[in-house]
Amino acid sequence: MSNNPLQQFQINTIVPIDLGGINASITNSAVAMVATVAVVSIFLIMGMGSRKLVPGRWQSMAELSYSFVADMVRDNVGNEGRKYFPAVFSLFMFILFGNLLGLLPYSFTFTSHIAITFTLAMIVFIGVTLIGIARHGLHFFSLFVPSGVPAFIYPILVPIEVISYLSRPVSLSIRLFANMTAGHTMMKVFAGFIIPLGFIGGWAPFAVDVALTGFEFLVAFLQAYVFAVLTCLYLNDSIHLH
Amino acid sequence: MPQLEIATFAPQIVWLFITFLAMYFLMAKVALPRIAQVLDERQTRIDDNLEKAAALKAEAEAAAAAYESSLAQARSKAQEEVKAVLDAANAEQAKRQDELSAKLNKELDAAEARIAQAKDKALANIKEVAGDVAKATVDKLSGVSVDDAAVQAAVAKAMEQN
Numbered sequence: 001m002s003n004n005p006l007q008q009f010q011i012n013t014i015v016p017i018d019l020g021g022i023n024a025s026i027t028n029s030a031v032a033m034v035a036t037v038a039v040v041s042i043f044l045i046m047g048m049g050s051r052k053l054v055p056g057r058w059q060s061m062a063e064l065s066y067s068f069v070a071d072m073v074r075d076n077v078g079n080e081g082r083k084y085f086p087a088v089f090s091l092f093m094f095i096l097f098g099n100l101l102g103l104l105p106y107s108f109t110f111t112s113h114i115a116i117t118f119t120l121a122m123i124v125f126i127g128v129t130l131i132g133i134a135r136h137g138l139h140f141f142s143l144f145v146p147s148g149v150p151a152f153i154y155p156i157l158v159p160i161e162v163i164s165y166l167s168r169p170v171s172l173s174i175r176l177f178a179n180m181t182a183g184h185t186m187m188k189v190f191a192g193f194i195i196p197l198g199f200i201g202g203w204a205p206f207a208v209d210v211a212l213t214g215f216e217f218l219v220a221f222l223q224a225y226v227f228a229v230l231t232c233l234y235l236n237d238s239i240h241l242h
Numbered sequence: 243m244p245q246l247e248i249a250t251f252a253p254q255i256v257w258l259f260i261t262f263l264a265m266y267f268l269m270a271k272v273a274l275p276r277i278a279q280v281l282d283e284r285q286t287r288i289d290d291n292l293e294k295a296a297a298l299k300a301e302a303e304a305a306a307a308a309y310e311s312s313l314a315q316a317r318s319k320a321q322e323e324v325k326a327v328l329d330a331a332n333a334e335q336a337k338r339q340d341e342l343s344a345k346l347n348k349e350l351d352a353a354e355a356r357i358a359q360a361k362d363k364a365l366a367n368i369k370e371v372a373g374d375v376a377k378a379t380v381d382k383l384s385g386v387s388v389d390d391a392a393v394q395a396a397v398a399k400a401m402e403q404n
Contacts, residue, residue: 048273
């Protein structure tokens with residue numbers, strides 16, 4: 001391991017694959033994503049293996065994650081949101097476990113890459129826009145015309161609304177990427193001070209890292225939650241138009 | 243910054259699509275239906291049990307009401323019986339008292355009649371004795387022998403004056 005705190009974000013090709021001119025190599029990022037899907041699936045499918053009426057520890061964790069996201073979708077989108085529950089659930093668990101597994105030493109945090117977070121944000125953005133157009137047709141664009149505003153302000157307000165709508169995927173992706181990158185970089189920076197400061201002085205950055213680790217668990221959960229909640233809110237806008 | 247190396251974007255995005263689609267199908271087709279089924283089963287079970295509990299509670303309440311009403315019935319019946327017995331006893335007592343007082347009155351009347359008779363008899367005797375005493379007194383004091391009839395008449399006259 002190098003002392004460069006950004007070294008941990010390096011993408012390393014493990015198996016080079018070329019798919020008709022597209023670089024589809026298996027990288028450490030791909031391994032982390034596959035591991036995340038595997039861990040989530042094992043957690044949920046094995047956890048529900050016994051299907052007990054009175055759940056055990058694993059089963060109640062699986063049920064808790066289900067009800068947590070189901071409540072989130074119901075509260076923010078309403079009953080029309082049921083259809084999109086599996087998508088929001090997958091998104092939440094994918095990001096949450098990506099963040100959490102990234103906290104393991106020597107593992108890779110794929111959510112700290114803008115390519116990943118922006119692609120996820122674009123999936124959400126294009127998805128909710130298509131859902132809105134499919135549901136409301138051209139009427140969907142009334143989303144950009146605030147109600148209860150005198151018409152002569154429209155030339156100012158409508159561009160603002162359009163820009164704020166278009167900036168959704170940017171803020172969504174940068175929030176997650178920046179939080180994960182900053183947290184992991186900070187941990188590495190403090191970790192880099194531990195050995196150079198020696199046995200006496202090294203305890204201070206070590207203590208900071210212990211605190212940061214706990215804080216990073218909170219951030220890992222919070223960012224996954226924020227991403228999922230904002231997805232629900234965007235979905236709600238598309239379905240109910242204000 | 244490794245995040246800004248454009249060359250690494252393609253493999254990341256390709257694998258994101260592969261893994262996220264796999265995730266979506268695993269969740270939507272396998273994991274979530276299982277959890278939903280278990281949660282539904284539990285909910286129906288809970289609802290069933292709640293219904294059963296409500297039915298049992300209603301039954302228990304009905305039984306309690308029946309018990310209460312039979313208790314009240316028994317109580318009022320017992321009160322009626324006690325009242326009937328009490329009334330009968332009172333009537334019997336009144337009847338006996340009436341009989342007794344009638345008997346006593348009769349005896350009292352008879353006794354009064356006897357007393358009056360005895361009094362009359364005694365008064366009659368007193369006249370005779372008074373006559374005899376008067377005759378004997380006259381005889382002793384004056385040595386005159388008085389006629390019985392005259393003495394009797396005098397005594398009767400004196401007694402009437404008293």
